[in-house]
Amino acid sequence: MRALTLRWRLLGVALGLILVALASTIVILGVLLDRYLMQQARQELEFYGTSVAQLQLKEYRAASSPLPSGFTLRLILEGTDEQVSLGEAFREPTKPNIPVIHPDDPRIGKTLVLDSTDGTIEWLALPMTDVQREATLVVALPLRQLHATVNQVVVFASAIGVLVLLSCAGLGWFLIRQTFRPLTRIEDTAAAIAAGDLTRRVDVPDTDDEVASLSRSLNAMLTRIEQSFAAREANEEEMRRFIADASHELRTPLAAVSGYAELYRHGGLPTEEAVTGAMARIENESHRMRGLVEDLLTLARLDGDRPLELQTVDLAVLAAEAAQDAQTIAPDRLVTVGGIDGPLRPTELVADDRQLRQVVTNLVTNARIHTTPSTPIEIQVGAGGPGGVTLRVRDHGQGIPMADRDRVFERFYRADRARSRGGGAGSGLGLAIVGAIVAAHRGTVRVEETPGGGATFVVELPTH
Structure with missing residues (x-):
């Protein structure tokens, strides 16, 4: 079963369920039909048996069989084992094997299923007494036609079931193919992707x-x-x-x-x-x-x-220390620190102190080594948007071309594409470190043009 495709397995399961349903229906139909016909036969026996039992004993001997041609009627006199045939079933080659039943037998009035004398078919028999209770009358009906009717119905139902099963197989295969068509397309797409076409x-x-x-x-x-x-x-x-x-x-x-x-x-x-x-x-x-x-x-x-070593950090303090360090390295350089909207105020946030200190230092160093000694550097700190702080490092040098501003934070990238450190150029990693640290703090960094010429690096960080 596992070697079959899913389509065949689904079809097999569906046909199996249909086959079980059809077989159960045919069996139940045969059983119910047999019971119904047997009940009809019993009623028929009781009807004719009651009619015959109303006759006098001398009337049985004088008249011909009072029953239809399909019935057998036997007379058993009390005190003897002799059975007198008062009529045999027409066109029935076998005879019922009727036992000797006397008027006081408990089987009187009850239908009996008897075998034929040669054991080939069954008979339905009803023993009754005459009105004087001097003899026993046994009315018997052969069940050959009843069983033949049930068997024929079962055969016809089975043939219809086979046709239904074949029709369901054809229709089921068509519907399963239609239903699985989208899955087939998915399978084809997966095969193409497995072959390397990731655009499918x-x-x-x-x-x-x-x-x-x-x-x-x-x-x-x-x-x-x-x-x-x-x-x-x-x-x-x-x-x-x-x-x-x-x-x-x-x-x-x-x-x-x-x-x-x-x-x-x-x-x-x-x-x-x-x-x-x-x-x-x-x-x-x-x-x-x-x-x-x-x-x-x-x-x-x-x-x-x-993981970041988070603690409360005052960005204003870091900016002031970076300015002092830059002034120490380049005494002739003017480096100022101030607030964005007014005087410098404490600007606290939760961040990694060591990494944030490196951000400020790298930005100030970048401005220092890419501008002439006479170019001033301005550091501004203050509140940004809701729940954030802003750091600006501004120089008044040649600035950064618009086409290079999105790439200055790439590793080893330089606006002039030079590889040498001559002329005060850096290694090309300082701004990449800035971008990585700011991203780790869920902040942003960008380059803007300084009014009058130069570059302004703007860092925006959340306070928490």
Whole structure:
């Protein structure tokens, strides 16, 4: 049964139930018809038997059989075992095997089912006494025609049942094929998807049944699968690009360190000043590699969805400390801190203090290294929308082109597409770290144009 398809199994189950129903109906019909005809035969025997029992004994001997030609009538005198035939059933080759019954026998007045003398058929018999109770009269009716009628009805019903079963098989196969047609299309679509065509979709029938619900669910699942594959491919492409960029960024300082070491080994640094300069360059490139590795580790931790160490943080304090650090690094740079709508006020939110501090530091550092020393930097903190706070880091440099603003938070992306750190350029990971941290806090970050020229980074975070 398991080797058959679902269509054949459903058809087999349906035909099996129909067969059981037809067989039960035929059996019940045969039993009820047999009982009905037997009851009719008993009533007929009782009617004719009562009529015969009203005659006098001398009338039985003088007249011909008082019963129709289909009945057998026997007379048994009291005190003897002799049976006198007063009439035999017409066209019935067998005779009933009637026992000797006397007027005082308890079987008087009760219908009896008797065998024929040769045992081939059954007879229905009714023993009765005459009016003087001097003899026993036995009226018998052969059941050959009754059984033949029941058997013929059963045969006809069986033939009709076979025709009905064959008709149901043909109609059932047609209806099952029609019903399974949407499932066949789903099967074909699944096969195409398994072959690699993730764009295929299931046709949703214009019905409100299980097949339509299944089709809609499958289409939704296929859309998510396609999106997942697309996201995986995008992630793989981003990972390949990330590895290539990281390798490029690490190769540059490594090449510098290797070059100076080889130059020193070959005696290319003859003076103490040259050696000191080479060592300084090696130290700078080592710091650069260390910073790049730390940034990569930070991004890896953020990608790992580590839980945030949440606590109450005052964003105004973080902004003031970042401004002080920037002023210490670049004493000639003007770095100011203020409120968005008025003086600076405490601006508290629930966040990870270490990560939020890095967001402010990275934004201020980004503004510092991408603008000239004479360009001022403004940090503004204040309440944002309902249940949120806003941080703005504004510079007055060359700004960021509109086409690059949506990509500045990608890893290793630079607006000028340069790979070198010359000219004060960063590693290309600072803003990516900012975007990852803000996203982990369910916030948003974007770039706007500073009035008069420059770039303004706007960070919006929920307070809880």
